[in-house]
Amino acid sequence: MLRPVRSDRRTQPPRPGTPRGMRLPLVAAAVVAAGLTAACGPSTQPVGSAAPTAASPSPEPSAASASASESASASPSASPTASASASASSTPRPGSSPAKTGSAGTGTSAKPSRTSSAARPAAVPGPGYDSSADAQKLIDAALRTAKSEGRTVLLDFGANWCGNCKAADKVFAQPQTAAILGASYQMVKIDIGGNSSANSALLHKYSPSGGTYTMPVLVVVSPSGTVRTDTHVTGNPSLTPEGINAFLRQWAS
Numbered sequence: 001m002l003r004p005v006r007s008d009r010r011t012q013p014p015r016p017g018t019p020r021g022m023r024l025p026l027v028a029a030a031v032v033a034a035g036l037t038a039a040c041g042p043s044t045q046p047v048g049s050a051a052p053t054a055a056s057p058s059p060e061p062s063a064a065s066a067s068a069s070e071s072a073s074a075s076p077s078a079s080p081t082a083s084a085s086a087s088a089s090s091t092p093r094p095g096s097s098p099a100k101t102g103s104a105g106t107g108t109s110a111k112p113s114r115t116s117s118a119a120r121p122a123a124v125p126g127p128g129y130d131s132s133a134d135a136q137k138l139i140d141a142a143l144r145t146a147k148s149e150g151r152t153v154l155l156d157f158g159a160n161w162c163g164n165c166k167a168a169d170k171v172f173a174q175p176q177t178a179a180i181l182g183a184s185y186q187m188v189k190i191d192i193g194g195n196s197s198a199n200s201a202l203l204h205k206y207s208p209s210g211g212t213y214t215m216p217v218l219v220v221v222s223p224s225g226t227v228r229t230d231t232h233v234t235g236n237p238s239l240t241p242e243g244i245n246a247f248l249r250q251w252a253s
Contacts, residue, residue, distance in 0.1 A: 121182025122151065127169035128160050129191035135199050142186035147223035152253040154185040157203050158216035159193020165216045167239045174241050177248070184252035192217075207232045220251040 122145070142153045158165035171177050172187075181187055192199050192215070204210070206219045207230045214236065220228040229251055231237070237247040 131191040131194045135190045138188045146186045153221040154187045155219040156189045162215045171244045180248045
């Protein structure tokens, strides 16, 4: 059985609330306030650092960077090939002659140095005196050679009949004495035992002190013609290998 609806039932009045027209401004104000707080509030990010961004897939390398990477990775493997090529080019081929280089490394062949004539010993005259020789020409030639080769001239005035001269000749023929003579002297032997006035004049030219001469007279002359020593003044050394060798070494240039 249906009950009749009571007409006197009161409808509950609506609860007081915020008018609908005012809700939108409040929402907008809340959004603005939240934005200000986010913009002006304290930040935990260090100063100068970029804000974290969402992870994004890295872009694929461009064609230029890929080519550079391939070149860089290929260079180590290419170096041995280049080195091998350089080594092959520097290695002489079979049957080819090596390049000639000079002393300064200029690519020119080094010319052999000429052997100085001063390194060759001078000829030592044999024993005795040649009375027919032109002594002046021999002296002039000896002075020129001595000047060009850096030697000294030794004039030996003597005679074939002189015993002391023969003793000196034996010493001059000794290997050690001949080596000293050949290395340091141009020797000229002049005969003053005959009647050659020219040779006597040469004796007085290089030994002008005069008087009685004791043969042999040994005169050492510089390449310019200056007399360095005269045994007619100083006296002869001992006519032994020791005495003559010491005399020759003393006056060698």
